[in-house]
Amino acid sequence: MLAKFRRFRLSNLIRNTRGAEFVETIILVGLVALAGIAAFTAFGKDIQTKIQQQGQQVQGIN
Numbered sequence: 001m002l003a004k005f006r007r008f009r010l011s012n013l014i015r016n017t018r019g020a021e022f023v024e025t026i027i028l029v030g031l032v033a034l035a036g037i038a039a040f041t042a043f044g045k046d047i048q049t050k051i052q053q054q055g056q057q058v059q060g061i062n
Contacts, residue, residue, distance in 0.1 A: 040047075
């Protein structure tokens with residue numbers, strides 16, 4: 001009887017996919033965040049320099 005109950009419970013756990021989409025979404029959000037951090041780390045100085053150059057050009061118009 002106990003073995004049958006354990007087998008039934010185990011099969012229910014294997015078939016239960018509730019919450020899987022949430023976990024997949026969290027993993028995807030984490031990967032996008034890591035990619036953003038990596039891009040900012042790699043190109044941060046270049047972007048900051050470009051923004052400063054554009055700001056100086058706008059100030060020169062006045």
